[in-house]
Amino acid sequence: MLDSRHLATFHEVVRTGSYSAAARALGYTQPAVTQQMKALERTVGLALFVRVGRRLKLTEAGEALSRHTGVILGNLSAAQQQLKGLAGLRAGRVRVCAFPSANATLLPEAIAQLTVEHPGIRIELLEDEPPESVQRLVRGECDIALTFSYPGLQVEVPTEVVELPLTEDLLTVLLPAGHPMARRQAVRLSDLSGERWIAGCPRCRANFLHVCAEEGFTPDIVFSTDDNLAVQSLVMAGAGVALVPALVLSFLCHAKLTGRAVKPHTRRKVSAYVLREHCRVPATILVLDALKAAAAARDGC
Structure with a gap:
């Protein structure tokens, strides 16, 4: 040689x-x-x-x-x-696969910090819901997977993957501003049992059906979509109401929509997943730290 x-x-x-x-x-x-x-x-x-x-x-x-x-x-x-x-953390590419509301909130906030402190780091954004995002991580299609899980609906994690909890995201009911329940600080889902509903992705829909069953009713789901903007437009058009994560309230595109907390409080856990062997890659560690900071800032609001 x-x-x-x-x-x-x-x-x-x-x-x-x-x-x-x-x-x-x-x-x-x-x-x-x-x-x-x-x-x-x-x-x-x-x-x-x-x-x-x-x-x-x-x-x-x-x-x-x-x-x-x-x-x-x-x-x-x-x-x-x-x-x-x-x-030296002056360069590097990190591929992050996240669910839509994280791509619209946590990722931009983390990237804003990285752009100022480490402009040589490049972030490639991918989008997928769990558990597909974790599977893409295992297949080597991304370096970090941002996912969410509900009580009783945990994401199955292979042994080579490490979970880093970031935050808990409160679930809220998305209503037209003129809805009678919009005057309340918080509502019970059972008080909306007679409403038409717009449901989200399959994992969110499964959790929605579960919490409604605990409240003693089966919701009338008229639309299902994992497009957050479509959900907002459907609620605005009067097609129904929706159970959405609080992260979605950060980018409401209609001024006459409002979100109200659910009683009793229901949350989903938001976590970052990374391959164990990548926990020592400097650029990956840097992005994880920025995501933690973005999540902590939101928790402090």
Whole structure:
């Protein structure tokens, strides 16, 4: 295998035209340069130089190696600089797969912090609901998966995956501002048992049916969609009401919508998942810390 030190010395010998000139340029002794070139010739199994008078001339093998040496050394230098940047948190790409309301709230807040403090970090945003997002993490399609879980509806986590809890997201009822229940600070779902409902993703819908059963009724679900903006528009149009996470209230697009807490309080847990082996990757750690800070800031509001 070619030694990068020998290649660097060979490159300097070719540039300067002699062992002695290369030794001066590199700060080596001439015998050291001679020994390195002999070692390189043993490695390739061919002579690289012949003497013509007092100068060295490349052999055909030497010409061939010379054509590649600059590229090889340039690539090695670029790789070293990139690794140095990654280790020093000046560069790196982190792929985050999150559910829609996290992509609209926690991620932008975390990215805003990273952009100021570590502008070389690049975040690639992907979108998926749990448990698919965790499966994408295991398949190597993302570096961090942001997911949510409900009591009794936990996300199954493989042994190679680590869970980092971020926050608890209160569930709220989304109502038109003119709805009679909008005057209350909090409502019981049973008080809305006669309403038409818009349900969310399959996991959210399963939890919704469960909490309604605990309140003693089966909801009349007229629409199901995992599009938060569609849910808002349907409620605004009077098509029904909806049970949504408090995160959604952060980006209401209709001024005449309002959210009210549910009695008794119902929450979902929001967590970040990462492969155990990635817990030591500097850029990944940095993004996780930013997500924790964004979640903590929301908890403090």
